[in-house]
Amino acid sequence: MLGGVFALIAAITFAWTNAAVRRGVVTGTAVQATTLSIPIGLPIFLAALLLSGQPARLWELPIRAIVVFVVVGINHFIIGRYCNYRSLAAVGANLAGPVLQFSLIVSLVLAIAFLGEYLTPLKVLGIILILVGPALVSRNRSRYAAADERPTFSPRLAEGYAFGFLASLCYGASPVLVRYAVRDQGLAASLAGGVVASAAATAAIAMLLLWPDHWRQVRVVDRKAAKWFVSSGILVYVSQIFAYMAVAVAPVTLTAPIVALANVFRIHLSRWLNPDHEVFGPDVIWATAISFIGMLALSASADILPLPASWKVLLSWRWP
Structure with a gap:
């Protein structure tokens, strides 16, 4: 129950960060958004660890967990976030959303392969529905221009979907890596790992700023865009804290x-x-609704559903 509550809070705050970044990249760039948001994470994770009352857990993390969290910091906070922001800039949060749901499939595959979790008929149904969502929303590009009577935004579908897919790979790997590193070690261990991950990402960004072109892009960031990037950076790390604890x-x-x-x-x-700056056509709503039903199927248990006994036997099948 507690893990589900933490995950729900993470979902709500993460949704806000994507909407806020989408507002920022109207006048800014994905490089600016990533660079400005990443350093915010270290003080936020440190504060959360101190508030947990167990700051010593930072020094108690095994070497294996430290290495995993360094990988998470680079993979999720830098590569995944940059790809996500490029996708948001190209197609908007609504069109990027169904593609980013591929991260769920990545997480499930890795969880089965490395954490000993398994597939059931309900999970298979959920995966199929999640695959249908992006296919539905991308089937007719010509509709998007007419989805809103105010043609102020023209999505770049190839760029947006390509970077959205790359982001889903990075984001999908992260929860499995975090679970692998801190399973059965408690909430404070996940916060300590977040400190390591955010420190690694901040160090990598500091090195990238030595590249003249990177520094030049960040230096000329629009002031309004910077406000959106910083506010989204704060909330995205709040989201990460709850996701890690979940x-x-x-x-x-x-x-x-x-x-x-x-x-x-x-x-x-x-x-x-x-x-x-978004597309709100009916295909987008249907795609999200279908994917949402798929997520419900993934998380449902045959034991608690009011089904005939014969159905429960079928749904109790597991693989591998």
Whole structure:
């Protein structure tokens, strides 16, 4: 139960960060958004670890966990975030959302392969529905121009979907890596790991700033865009804190589908924050709804559903 609550809070805050970044990249770039948001994570994770009352857990992490969290910092905070922001800039949060839900499938595959988790008929159904969502939303590009009577935004589908897919690979690996590193070690261990991950990402960004072209892009960031990037950076790390705590106390097959609900919440936040810079056609709503049903199927248990006994026998099948 606690892991599910943490995952839900992570989903809501992550949805806000995507909507806020989408607002920022209207006048800014993905490089600027990534660079400005990453250093915020270290003090936030440190504060959370101190508030947990167990700051010593930072020094008690095994070498294996430290290495894993360094990989998470580079993979998720830098590569995944940059790809996500490029996708948001190209197609908007609503069109990027269904593609980013591939991260759930990545998480499930890795959880089965490395954490000993398994597939059931309900999970297979959920995966199929999640695959249908992006296919539905991308089937007719010509509709998007007419989805809003105010043609102020023209999505770049190839760029947006390519970077969205890359982001989903990075994001999908992270919960499995975190679960692997801190399973059965408690909430404070996940926060200590977050300190390591954010420190690694901050160090990498500091090195990238030595590259003249990178520094030049960051230096000329639009002031309004910078405000959106910083605010989203604060909330994205709040989201990460709850996501880390969720996988510390609950399996990936439970927490990952709930975190993926961010793709539902972002539609309403985008309509409020970015009405002129998003696509709100019916295909987008249907794609998200179908994917949402898929996430419910992934997280459902045949034991608690009111089904005939014969159905429960069928649904109890497991693989591998």
